[in-house]
């Protein structure tokens with residue numbers, strides 16, 4: 386929608402007292418400004434939109450359906466899922482290759498244009514698999530989607546689902562799908578590879594296959610309007626059948642040199658730096674670092690400066706934490 390059309394539709398929603406429609410359009414307008422890189426304006430508009438606390442509350446209540454009890458494992462009593470709301474996460478702070486970011490944006494666009502797609506008998510991509518090494522931003526991207534799409538997240542605790550004896554697993558999955566079916570959520574089945582891990586016991590392999598198939602079938606049969614995301618660090622250990630059940634598979638690569646530089650800039654932003662620190666050189670030196678590794682080294686560098694009584698970052702702070710982190714990475718390799 387163009388900005389003029391959006392404003393017109395906003396007025397119409399207001400005069401019809403269509404509160405849901407109004408919020409949806411206002412969010413769209415904010416995203417449009419964000420895409421134009423008018424970040425300050427976008428943030429101000431968002432704050433203005435939710436400046437009346439009660440409006441925000443009534444909106445979130447509507448989506449949260451807090452009257453529904455959180456499903457629990459019969460055996461252990463552990464909750465099978467958490468509900469989380471991510472506000473104000475800044476899309477620009479998610480640093481990915483152009484392609485990966487574009488793929489994520491296409492998912493958002495699909496949801497925004499559900500009605501248009503429906504006129505062509507199409508539906509938005511709503512079952513997505515995130516694959517990639519640890520620390521590349523899979524969980525974070527799901528949180529970002531929750532924020533920009535203004536949908537609360539159902540974070541499914543896969544550990545809790547399968548930790549009970551395996552027979553309960555199917556019933557636990559069913560409870561989760563029953564919980565999500567009537568509302569619109571971002572549903573994150575995080576680190577689903579746990580299904581395949583730690584279960585080397587021959588007797589259990591048949592059972593695990595059943596669990597995987599069960600999970601896939603429930604995903605297959607799911608017809609709600611939520612966005613379902615499953616994430617995995619080990620795509621190779623998943624059954625090949627899993628790939629076919631998703632509308633889209635997005636892979637998260639380790640950042641290249643230029644992305645690493647951005648990520649360093651991003652996480653070192655909170656502190657002043659002495660002149661002459663060249664983050665390009667640091668980016669060259671950190672091949673193989675994930676965004677999460679970079680975040681940790683940046684936090685360590687800043688801490689090092691502060692604990693040495695400085696409010697300005699020096700190159701030695703970065704080198705100190707890099708050296709330590711590299712040792713840690715080496716250790717990780719030998720395990």
Ligand SMILES: Nc1ncnc2c1ncn2[C@@H]1O[C@H](COP(=O)(O)OP(=O)(O)O)[C@@H](O)[C@H]1O
Nearest residue numbers: 478479480481519520521522523524525676677
């Ligand atoms: N692509 C990224 N851009 C910016 N920050 C990132 C990115 N990936 C990870 N991070 C940072 O590292 C943290 C951990 O990443 P996470 O999303 O948990 O990784 P994963 O789920 O792939 O293992 C995030 O909360 C975020 O602060």
Ligand SMILES: [Mg+2]
Nearest residue numbers: 523524525575
């Ligand atoms: Mg994760």
